[in-house]
Amino acid sequence: MNPLKPINSFRLTSLLRLQKDPKLALHLFQNPNPQIPQKRFRYSLLAYDLIITKLGRAKMLDEMEKILIQLKGETSFVPKEALFCNIITYYGRARLPNNALQTFDKMPSFRCQRTIKSFNSLLNVFIMCKEFGRMRELFADIERNLKPDACTYNILIRGLCADRRLDDAWKVFDEMRKRDLFPNVVTFGILIYGLCLDLKLKEALDLKNHMARVHGVCPNTHVYASLLKGFCGAGELSSAFGLKEEMVRNGVELDSAIYSTLISGLFKSGRKEEVPGILEEMNLSGCKPDTVTYNVMINGFCKDKDFKAAHKILVEMTEKGCKPDVISYNMILGELCKDGNWSEAKDLFEDMPRRGCAPDIVSYRILFDGLCDGMQFNEAAFILDEMIFKGFTPRSSSICKFVNSLCQEGNEGLLWSVLNSLIKANVIDTDLWNMAIAMVFKDNKLSSHSKVIDTLMTS
Numbered sequence: 001m002n003p004l005k006p007i008n009s010f011r012l013t014s015l016l017r018l019q020k021d022p023k024l025a026l027h028l029f030q031n032p033n034p035q036i037p038q039k040r041f042r043y044s045l046l047a048y049d050l051i052i053t054k055l056g057r058a059k060m061l062d063e064m065e066k067i068l069i070q071l072k073g074e075t076s077f078v079p080k081e082a083l084f085c086n087i088i089t090y091y092g093r094a095r096l097p098n099n100a101l102q103t104f105d106k107m108p109s110f111r112c113q114r115t116i117k118s119f120n121s122l123l124n125v126f127i128m129c130k131e132f133g134r135m136r137e138l139f140a141d142i143e144r145n146l147k148p149d150a151c152t153y154n155i156l157i158r159g160l161c162a163d164r165r166l167d168d169a170w171k172v173f174d175e176m177r178k179r180d181l182f183p184n185v186v187t188f189g190i191l192i193y194g195l196c197l198d199l200k201l202k203e204a205l206d207l208k209n210h211m212a213r214v215h216g217v218c219p220n221t222h223v224y225a226s227l228l229k230g231f232c233g234a235g236e237l238s239s240a241f242g243l244k245e246e247m248v249r250n251g252v253e254l255d256s257a258i259y260s261t262l263i264s265g266l267f268k269s270g271r272k273e274e275v276p277g278i279l280e281e282m283n284l285s286g287c288k289p290d291t292v293t294y295n296v297m298i299n300g301f302c303k304d305k306d307f308k309a310a311h312k313i314l315v316e317m318t319e320k321g322c323k324p325d326v327i328s329y330n331m332i333l334g335e336l337c338k339d340g341n342w343s344e345a346k347d348l349f350e351d352m353p354r355r356g357c358a359p360d361i362v363s364y365r366i367l368f369d370g371l372c373d374g375m376q377f378n379e380a381a382f383i384l385d386e387m388i389f390k391g392f393t394p395r396s397s398s399i400c401k402f403v404n405s406l407c408q409e410g411n412e413g414l415l416w417s418v419l420n421s422l423i424k425a426n427v428i429d430t431d432l433w434n435m436a437i438a439m440v441f442k443d444n445k446l447s448s449h450s451k452v453i454d455t456l457m458t459s
Contacts, residue, residue: 007032009044016050022058025051029067045077052083056090061099064090071110078111085121092125097134100125116146120155127159135159150181154190161194169194183215189223196230201239204230221253228258232265240265254285260293267300275300289320295328302335307344310335314355326352326360333363337370345370346379361392368394372402377411381418388425 007015012032019025029051032041048071055064068087071079084107091100104122107114119142126135139148139156153176160169169191176183188211195204204227211217224247231240240262247254259282266274275297282289294317301310310332317324329352336345349367352359359367364387371380380402387394399422406415 006036009042009047012041013044013046013050016047016054019054022054022060025054026060026063026067042076043074045074045079048074048079049083053086056087059090059094061090061094061096081107081112081115081118084110084112085118088118088121088125092121092128095129097125097129097131101138114146116149116152119146120149120151123152123155123159127155127162130162132159132163132165148179148181150176150184150187153181154184154186157187157194158190161190161197164194164198166194166198166200183211183217185211185217185220185223188215188217189220189226192223193226196226199230199234201227201230201234201236205239218250219252221247221255221258224252225257225261228261228265232261232268235265235269237265237269237271254287256282256287256290256293259287259289260296263293264296264300267296267303272300272304289322291317291322291325291328294322294324295331298328299331302331305335305339307332307336307339307341324355324357326357326363329357329359330362330366333366333370337366337373340374342371342374342376342379361387364390364392365395365398368402369398372398372405375405377402377406377409377414381414381421384418385421388421393425 012029015028016025019028029043029047033039048067052064052067052071055061055067064087084103087103088100091097091103100122104114104118107118123135123138126132126138135156139152153172156172157169157176160166160172173183173187173191176187188207192204192207195201195207208219208223208227212219224243227243228240231237231243244254244258244262247258259278263275263278266272266278279289282293294313298310298313301307301313314324314328314332317328329348333345333349336342336348345367349359349363352363364383368380368383368387371377371383384394384399384402403415403418406418
């Protein structure tokens, strides 16, 4: 029998591309030829890029960092800046801005030159992590060595708008103009979004007209989406529909997000009877409703306590080839519980897996809280056990409220069963400990549950 042909660098990159499981991909990368361990494998830059991308997307950041250390020892090639931009972004998604900054700082040690591209990636991370103060400090520090571009200023303006600092955002806009960097549709879109967020709708509309008339920048779908959302949120539907007609006249694409915003506005204004007309218009224009569109309708019907219509939307979604997501079900679960329909909520919850949508931690929390509010304690305890078994953690405030309710009711047997479950899951805290101890001493039943108390006192 012939021995297996050793994997070379080219073959490794092909195998890494095909491997979907990041853990298996990492094992393959670290052991490409386990049958000949004594020979040092010659990795390519592409192989490093592939494994770092897979680990970063999977949030396996410790493993990614180890591969990065290994990459630093390579001398036959220099990593490209784009790779570090991706790593910085992965840390941003994990809400680890300090790690992102460290990655940026150590790029020169990899012989990789930093340009405004990697800086922009880092700046964007600070916005993702809501580190607005550090964002401005970082800009002032780096500006001495790198020349900001339009993208840099757009990121700064977006961060300041998100921090509700519109005056500062306009100052950055003016600074951008002084440096002969021309604002584009992204720049104006961010400012219009910020104005709408601050409910300055007239100013937002004026800026939309100004960007086209003075700067020759035509508003796109995203600009109109911000305006529509602002006017619909303020209940000014006539203005919102006027903007929609303007989009049609100017040949700007009306996507499902535009129509979904209008549908949401109609529900909030008590004009749900006009929704079928919007759906018909979508159909005629060739724009299919997506999950967001259907979820907007589900939410609207649920707010009106029309659960029959909300369930009908779930069926219609499936028939139209648009699968309901967990948000679709959670909205109905939440409103059913608020309305005291715990039995119906529990039935829908149990039916979710059969419909191809497993409940998530939000689903469990909604149902658990609803059952507790309705004093359905036995059902709540069952859901709590299942929740813990699935590895989901209930809200601490919800557990305290549940335990307190059991104490008030004097349901001793169920109380100790619940406490046992919480102890096993290691989710019991000081407040729960104090509640349990107080009840035991109050009823003078220390001996009957001494094992539980012992466990509580050592937890």
